[in-house]
Amino acid sequence: MTKEKTDKKIVRPPVIVVMGHIDHGKSALLDYIRKTNIVESEHGGITQHLSAYEVTHKERKITFLDTPGHEAFKKMRFRGAEVADIAVLVVSAEEGVKAQTLEALKSIRENKIPFIVAINKIDKPSADVEKTKQNILENEIYLEGLGGNVPFTPISAKTGEGIPELLDMMLLVADLEELSGNSEGQASGIVIESHLDQKKGISTTLIIKDGILKIGSFIVAGDALSPVRIMEDFHGEQIKEAVFSSPVKVVGFSKIPVVGSSFETFKSKKDAEKVVVKTDKKIENLSLQESAEDMVEIPIILVADVLGTIDAIEHELEKLENERVKIRIIKKSVGSISEDDIKTASGKSGTLVVGFNTKADNPATTLANRLGIEIKVFNVIYKIGEWLSEVIKENTPKIQVEEKTGSAKILKIFSKVKDKQVLGGKVTEGELSVKEKVNILRRGEEVGKGEIVNLQQSKANVKEIKGEGEFGAQIQARVEIAIGDTIEGFIVREK
DSSP states (O other): OOOOOOOOEEEOOOEEEEEESTTSSHHHHHHHHHHHHSOTTGGGSOOOOSSEEEEEETTEEEEEESSTTOHHHHTTTGGGOOOOSEEEEEEETTTBSOHHHHHHHHHHHHTTOOEEEEEEOTTSTTOOHHHHHHHHHHTTOOBBTTTBOBOEEEOOTTTOTTHHHHHHHHHHHHHHHTOEEESSSBOEEEEEEEEEETTTEEEEEEEEEESEEETTOEEEETTEEEEOSEEEOTTSOBOSEEETTOEEEEEOOSSOOOTTOEEEEESSHHHHHHHHHHHHHHHHHHHHHHHHHHOEEEEEEEEESSHHHHHHHHHHHHTTOBTTEEEEEEEEEESSBOHHHHHHHHTSTTOEEEEESOOBOHHHHHHHHHHTOOEEEESSHHHHHHHHHHHHHHHSOOOEEEEEEEEEEEEEEEEEETTEEEEEEEEEEEEEETTOEEEEEETTEEEEEEEEEEEEETTEEESEEETTOEEEEEEEESSOOOTTOEEEEEEEEEO
């Protein structure tokens, strides 16, 4: 492998993703930034060609993932890949924090990337920035100047007010993160989009995170390989080379790369193919391992009167599989069920011998009786399905799943004796019940589990709390609960 390595690190433009609740202005913000930073006369207009684009602010480039909540961002942890360097969490100055805001925040924190809060819609008559800031704090987003270190900027995606300051903040956070890249080495980065173009072939959008990508080199993304013959920038213009953090489209991959996977670049096809072969083996081994660990396999020997019937039965069997059970036909044949079929079945525990419009010959029946192998013969296809459905049900491993019943915000702590705490809270969703188990969350992360020992409302003992009412509770837990924590009630179901 002759992958070029140099130590010429320079400042790299940040890659930004914009997230938040629906209708809070994510798309409007991106549209305003794009239209005001890309000159309309360039390249015949500003038509967006890729799912990412570059803008220039104060003579520095910034790359944006165009689709809010982009698929690549959701899959950051796939193979350790990281797409965005910085996130912008958009919150409406009219509505404050909503459910999808918290979902976006959870994704940001899980991926451990810095973020900026953009308080949008400040141009609206009903906008209340101070109230929104307080609401943000109540949801454990600790803003700068208000007890935390999360930067924020009030903006209007409609008028553009505050957007220059937001772009300044992006560059400042990027500087604090000390983003850097190699300006001369072979390119590497992340696959953010891939699809099959009927005319051109497999088209893939890449974000370069390091190095330089040139025409004539070879890209490997997982077990997919592509020569770099056709490369386009986000305008759709053909280019000969691209540097970090540029978004580019490359056409010509051998198979569709997995979105969120990382890519590497090589000077020669031979070096690239060596990596693909190794990756292929890793993927195959991982697949086998996952199959062995996570799925129950039901092996079947299938014998029918004619070949066409076997095809029909196979099609029916495919419908019966689920995520925890796989049917695998280890042998299929036409004619009678033979002694050889029984011998094959005896080699793998749990193998089922299934016949359709046929019968077992005498030697097969004798051997099956001796080995305790059951032979099932049918003459109606759907009857095979009905029988196998029951077999699958019996063999499907049970898993325990926590189902959330409700959640509450902790407002006060009254007392603590050993592992029991008396506290006050407010239900924010669903309902909570006595004897119910709870997850204890702090800043969106689970810190422990507990159990509700007692509930009170209006100084009277109650069995459950519904709606958005305030309550008192005694909770038994090893972890000490604090003001601002969230408790989530749950029941465990077996599926």
